[in-house]
Amino acid sequence: xxxxxxxxxxxxxxxxxxxxxxxMVQMIAMFAIMGVMFYFLLIRPQSKQRKQQExxxxxxxxxxxxxxxxxxxxxxxxVKEKSFVVKIADNVKIEVVKSAVTTVLKSDDAPATAAS
Numbered sequence: 679x680x681x682x683x684x685x686x687x688x689x690x691x692x693x694x695x696x697x698x699x700x701x702m703v704q705m706i707a708m709f710a711i712m713g714v715m716f717y718f719l720l721i722r723p724q725s726k727q728r729k730q731q732e733x734x735x736x737x738x739x740x741x742x743x744x745x746x747x748x749x750x751x752x753x754x755x756x757v758k759e760k761s762f763v764v765k766i767a768d769n770v771k772i773e774v775v776k777s778a779v780t781t782v783l784k785s786d787d788a789p790a791t792a793a794s
Contacts (some may be wrong), residue, residue, distance in 0.1 A: 709716070735776050744783040746774060 738744070742754045744764065752764035755771055764778065765771050 707790050731780075734782060735779065737775075738779065738782065743783040744779045745783055746778045748778065751783070 696769075703747045738754060738757065740754055740757060743751070744754060745751055747765070750764075750766055750772075752766040752772075754762050756763035758773075761773050761775050763771050763773050
């Protein structure tokens with residue numbers, strides 16, 4: 679258990695306190711460094727990924743083989759303003775929102791069911 683003498687012993691020696699302005703500048707500098715780190719580690723990579731996804735969705739066209747976020751492979755049969763009509767099997771087409779498409783596949787990456 680701590681007594682008053684041990685609490686006094688933990689403080690800085692008398693006469694060595696920093697200037698309050700210097701402490702404020704140090705604290706502001708530390709927050710600025712943390713803000714820059716936050717930007718480069720979280721915000722910037724996320725915005726780059728969002729831009730890449732938007733570019734991918736803009737470039738999709740009829741006949742592209744795609745993988746959707748739910749794991750369904752398919753071929754785009756029709757491009758609409760806010761959605762795609764995707765062929766997932768013979769005589770089976772579904773309409774999905776554009777944001778559901780996550781990846782455009784090369785012809786050798788697509789499974790046999792989407793290639794037919």
